[in-house]
Amino acid sequence: MRKRTQISLPVWLISIIDLAIVAASVMLAYLLRFNFAIPASEIALLPPVLIFVPGIRVLTFILIKSYTGYLEESGFSGYFRMMLILITGSLIFLVSDILSYYFITQTLFIPLTIIILEFLITSFLMFAFRNLVKSGYNTLRYRLSERSNTIIYGTGQVANHIIQMLKGDRNIRYQVLALVDERSGRSGKKTEGIEVLHPDEMPELFKNHPVDQLILANRTLSNQEKQTLADLCRTFGARLLTVMPMEEWKSKQPGMADIKEITIEDFLERGEVRINRSSIEKEVRRKTILVTGAGGIIGSELTRQLLKFDPGRVVLVDQDENGLMALAAEFENYWNRNPLRFVVADICNEQRMEGVFKEHSPQLVYHAAAYKRIPTLEKNPTEAISVNVNGTKILADLALRHNVEKFILVSTDKASHPSTVMGRSKQMAERYLNALNGQDRTLFLAARFGDVPEGVNRLDGVDEGRFYLSVPELCQLVLETGAMAKSGGIFRIDMRELVQKPELATRMIQLSGLTLGSEEQERDAYPNPAKRLIEEFQDSYEETAPTSNPLIRRMTDDG
Secondary structure, three states, rough: OOOOOEEEEOOOHHHHHHHHHHHHHHHHHHHHHHOOOHHHHHHHHHHHHHHHHHHHHHHHHHHHOOOOOOOOOOHHHHHHHHHHHHHHHHHHHHHHHHHHHHHOOOOOOOHHHHHHHHHHHHHHHHHHHHHHHHHHHHHHHHHOEEEEEEEOOOEEEEEEEEHHHHHHOOEEEEEEEEOOOOOOOOOOOEEEEEEEEHHHHHHHHHHHHHOOOOEEEEOOOOOHHHHHHHHHHHOOOOOEEEOOOHHHHHHHOHHHEEEEOOHHHHHHOOOOOOOOOOEEEEEOOOOOEEEEEEHHHHHHHHHHHHHHHHHOOEEEEOOOOHHHHHHHHOOOOHHHOEEEEEOOOOOOOOHHHHHHHHHHHHOOEEEOOOOOOOOHHHHHHHHHHHHHHHHHHHHHHHHOOOOOOEEEEEHHHHOOOOOOHHHHHHHHHHHHHHOOOOOOOOOOEEEEEEEEOOOOOOOOOOOOOEEOOOOOHHHHHHHHHHHHHHEEEEEEEOOOOOOEHHHHHHHHHOOOOOOOOOOEEEEEEOOOOOOOOOEEEEEEEOEEEEEOOOOOEEEEEOO
């Protein structure tokens, strides 16, 4: 698809047109003022007026740079700016009248009624002319723009909204080639005047037409179906886009901001994750919540999910000021409705964290701050213990002293049968929290889960299986874990299905346009000796019990 065609008008042409408009306005003002019978005395003074008034008008437009962005500037700001320029010109005419009357000829150079009439007529004609030019410009730009050939996968209400949205876009000329529906009997029919095809007919369509993008308007597609479509788009050089979940739309209908490039997380979704939203809202609404590690992947997404349930105040803690600054920019629109507090602090600094608890008195704590990089922690075990164990202990003790209702630790499957320093440190943190349960009213929970995607440019050299869950899915389940818990303990979030990491990463690298083995993509020649090839979520002595959510299980024996 070509870039949008740029069209511009030369300043000299616009100036000549404006001169003609103002001159016509002056003549019409005189005709109206004198009832279409201009006296001879006024006709004698008319030539200098016809030179002075248009000259001043055009000069003010040039000096104030009104012609800059002439075609693009629109809306209230553009009209307001033009009105100010016209008023400025009329004030100059009044000043010239004052100077003429008191210091030169003792007569008005331009009759006052002419100044008023000229202002009104010029304003009307210039606004009408500019609207006409901009309307023609937008139409011409739209017709000259390259068409963006689009296929929409889906025929439901969401697909219909997307069709109307694409038709209404005035910047890009979208051409919807076809809708796709896998249901039998739908092929050959039309929706909104667009032919419906079966998925088996898509390769032929791609061969016969240059397709720019494929939009997935059906969120029930299986992982395998998405992978097949990704391969098809990659083969023919088309973009693969997807519509965000309905609850994340900016308005009641999807807009361009709700359509995004497909990401690794979209390949990890395995059907809709159902959560008890009313239970989470009851748990979170109007409460003060503290989130540690808020600048990280999990902490920031927890914050995004929390803000959907109208918390009273969210205190975001991280020692990384850059991460907090990024969050501040992202959540700027929430500040009035959901007061946010950004706190740069080290969770291992007990005195500093004591001050944070005293100042904000949190009712819920989501503890996501931790060191997680296994190879790094194998070489720096003291830091793993300092942050993952001692940092958790400091926060848990503060939660007890300040009567926090619930303390939720974001844990890991590596705490089960740990073979690494990181896993052992998280296990120690879990056991410390369990030891605190029952000492006071505070409930201490740990939500244990597997890996989350953090990028696709790096492949491990072994064909390892990993239980992946997308970050939003995970954080929703962490919130429900906290909401459903009536007593403390360890909860296991079911990762649902095994994903082969190299296969997934390879597919995403290819979809992003990179080449396997290129400089942009690294590959480890040898597997990480500290990483398990088979993931486990519980030790042999640990048993689980079901909860109200089939994806969340409670550990009944914590060892």
